[in-house]
Amino acid sequence: MVNHPPLISLSGVGKQYGDDARGYVSVLQDINLTINAGEFVALIGPSGSGKSTLMHILGALDRATQGVYRFAGQDISQLSTDQLSQLRRTVFGFVFQRYFLIPGISAQENVELPAVYSGLEKRLRHEHAQTLLEQLSLFDRLAYKPEQLSGGQQQRVSIARALINGGEVLLADEPTGALDSANGESVLALLETLAASGRTVILVTHNPDVANRARRVIELRDGRIVSDTVRAVSSPAVATRTYQPVTERGKTDRYTLLGQAWRTLLFSPLRSALTLLGIAIGIASILVMLGIGEGARQEMSKTLSRLGSTLMTVIPQSIDADMVAGRITDSDIEALKRLPDVDAVVPMLTGQATVRQGAFNLKSSVIATTTEAMSVNNWGLRAGTFIMPLHEYANMSVTVLGSEVAQRIFPAGNVVGRDILLNNIPFTVVGILAEQGGADMNGNLDQAVIVPFGAGRLRVIGRQNIDSVTLKARSLQTVRSVEREVNDLLTARHQRPDFTIINRAAILRSQEESMDIMTAMLGSIAAISLLVGGIGVMNVMLMSVAERTREIGIRLAVGARQQDIQFQFLWEAVILALSGGVVGLLAGCFLAQIVHTFGKPVQLGFFPALFSFFSAIATGLLFGYLPARKAARLDPVMALNQE
Template identity: 45%
Template sequence: MVAARPAAGQPLIELRNIRKSYGGTGGEPSVEILHGIDLDIRAGEFVAIVGASGSGKSTLMHILGCLDRPGSGSYRFAGQDISSLGADELAWLRREAFGFVFQGYHLIRTLDACHNVQVPAVYAGMPAPERQGRAQALLARLGLGERTGHRPGQLSGGQQQRVSIARALMNGGHVILADEPTGALDSHSGAEVMALLRELADAGHTVILITHDPQVAAQARRVVRISDGDIVGDGGQDRSGVSPEPAAPECDARHFMAGMARGAAHGASWFADVKETLGSAWRTLWVSRFRTLLTLLGIVIGVASVIVLMAVGQGASEQTLAQMAAFGNTHRMSIRPGTDNARGLRGLLTEADVRLVSEVPNVDIAMPFLTGSVMLRAGGTDLYTLVWSMGHEGLRLFNWQLARGVFFSEEDERQLATVVVLGKLARERLFPDGDAIGRYVLLDNVPFRVIGELAETGEDDGDNIAAIPFATASRRVLGTPYPGLIQVKVVDPARIDRTVADVTAVLEEAHRVRDFNIANNPAHARAQNEAARQQSLLLALIAGISLVVGGIGIMNIMLMAVKERTREIGIRMATGARQRDIRRQFLTEAVMVSLVGGVAGMAIGLVIGVGLIYWAVPVVFSIRAMLLAFGCAVATGLVFGFMPARQAARLDPVVALAGE
């Protein structure tokens, strides 16, 4: 607001032929409330507009205070026609020029007295320390210095009305619009309020008093009588003791439009705006904390579920890969005899094929492998188990560890040595009394010397076996020179597909037909890991449904909040809130619920995850998953809070003020 005065002799407010009708839509008849009102009010006047209920005085007040628009006619403020101004420009004018004192006080129930008084200054962008000091000074001046921290429900009617007067003065209160300010008060409190209004008029404020009580109206210096939408009496300009140049600063007509354009576009700084909105949202949510907690549950459950399920899924996937890596499966593939599709002949693998495969690039180990069921006997104990016959590099190929002894060597293979390495379970069953190294077992009635014991693998197939050299098995035990399959270990599993193609080409060239099959373990491991990942993602999506449900809950609660807080929205608009301010207020509340729910969900998810780890469930927390869940929670509040916020911002100020 520019600290200058209107041109000499120019009224501050000029109404010409103002008409206002209601209805006329949806088949309803149109009812004209104001019938061509003409009225001039000069700066510094103390005017009472008096009339019976239904006379149109409240409608006139709403038009004077820019809460409503006339149906036709001209309204000039400080020489400028404001009938065509936009919503934000009218909000600026209400914020800078007007202060409202309502019959029902219209204080925001979630704010204490000090913060209620500060509301107009918040939208004006006044720094927090400055507006807090001014609010406290105004309350002290009005005799409420000890009640600044009390909410409206803790104040009497007279005290609430004084708070509303302090709010009206917060931004200067150049024009005080008092609508039945004593109607809800006892006689003593009413007299105090009228005394305050007279003091404000004496200080140079323009005071417009709306009342139905002639005795109250008589305390003004000018009385305008209205009946059935027409002015039927006007006491004329108030000149009793009023300075022609009032003390309160007014709009400069020459710079009015430029000042309004700047004020409508800008309020507080971005940081101050966000800080104030967050603080206001927090206070509102804290007052209704039980309902806020219920709203949070959907978000909390959704975020916690996403974090826990993705952590469990990732843990299961990594455990599977670790188990496969324990047997070398992530670097291994197998070549088996197959059937030629053209002739239907079953193929055979030979040791010559093993040598060909070993020369293929990226092949680390290629060795013959043959298995069969045999009877092992040691002392008086018989054990029917599997014999695995392989090359001397079997230990490295299968990624085994030795608990005791050694593995058979290349020399043992050449000499057809009758040596055996036992799995852990096989050793415990045959030699339960202790170390088996150097002792003998009968393997299909052929004596074999035990030279090693494998460390526990955790799998029956790896712990209940007898491993012997392939050459010994094929000639002395199993009776066939042909490998049952060729076990291959690759150097780089990322190149496995190329290696499979090379091995296929080499063997097809040697056999002239494709009578073999290749089991690609690394590709299988990747597929299994991808399946586990997809399953984890599916679980996370299912858990994400909770976020959507929580978002719908937020939208529902916020829509209810808009309905329940309609009057609060009207109060904020009357004190200068732009549509974007209202929209930001409700959107911030929705996002804050999501933020708090997201943080709580992350904390609960981590606690549940730690509990699962304690119970030996494989869990791997993912920072990305946690950030994703938290981000989705915030986005949920933003998306589902937008519609209620937009609905709140589009409310008509007059309709909102009349709401419950």
């Protein structure tokens, strides 16, 4: 015959509360106790005797501060928090005086909760819970919430919950204390039946009549065992089995916990909606701000792309403190053309002229330039041709009109080949520039007329001094060396730095840096909105932890690991933030359309939307972590006693 160790063995166990500063209070002292598998034991004593504390230690809800507690031969003090949770999940079942059912979920879901944490398959979990409730005459109450059940029905639900994972050891703390006599008798009869089936039942009570239903009565007073009596019964029940360690079925069913997290949020719809709104405002702000920044960047890029990144402009005046005025001559132009890394040199003169055609006349700017101006400056044509080498060589009186000028003096649209007067000098229109959409380094070309360099110099502008020279470097890599060569050449020819070189690549870089700063600033403003929303999530979750402390205690009592509690509360925060993110994305797209209708460039892209979406998730994780961690670290006993 195999000798099994006692199921429960306590040697010199004590429990103290307090610290060195405030002193210690002993609740249990020198408890020596053994309980074998299959026993029906009652712990009796007046209020303050330590019986509930002893039950908490026996059920692995609390740890002794002195002595040794062995369960099935294993020292409980050596077990980790998760290992204690496993014991509560697979071995112990608790029945409390106040039932401790979780509000908001059905009777069946309350019964299934320990099986959720033990990883029992969903179908088997449902079947087992329904079978237990049917055996306890509650099959017609499966979907009822705790608040819809009577006290006796709630206590039977809690007993079913204690049994779903096997309930080898049932710990009942004043199970009849809140019931009338009929329901109390029903619960005691049920406990007797369970004890007769071979389960170990430990009943905590202050009522001698209730205690006498057990086969063994242990009396506590002032934290000590004062008597341990085995009652003689006419037909003593015999344990039908000995304790065998239970193997876990799998991991916690987190999909079920996720569903419970969602329903918890719906349980307080107004608070959830207001918290969600804070996140939505933050996400919408990020999306719109990034969209405005990207829209402005693209508009700026279009403008700057017309400048050309390999171009530079020389103007005959220094921009230092002396503001020395210089003069660029034709011989300077020829010298610049001979520089090895210069691909093109385009001189320009600008002035004003009256443009007339029939009854139409207007004031317009005039640009006198050379054939290469169109290709160098990346101008486009809508109709006709640009200034040809022949036009330039022969100083022919031809012109290319900007799009707005052409529209105003030729509203009918028939333009190429027609004659106009520039300051009363006839010129023939050979082409129309494509719409440029704004000003570049040469002004607003849509409102200008362009003439050959020689003809404009002699017949329209009437002066020799060149206003600017545009140079094109052979490649982006040679821009800086060309700038140095031009500076050295002109300084040597003029004997002083009476000119300024404007490097368009540098302008591009400067503008891009400015746009980056603006986008970062807009993003920072939006991030502050999201931060406020995140703080709102943290505040709500901390309130939720405080309000649901007892629920957390119940979950821990039925076997939830700390990580299970943390997972549930963290996902509640993530669901809030994620829902806010979806609402924020939709609101951001709507607001972007409104901003766009007012003529402001807004560019919503996939990556800003993706960034905003993941920002919502990150907000939930970041601001939900602290409340979730706080919930997971609650002491089970203190949480259960929280009002």
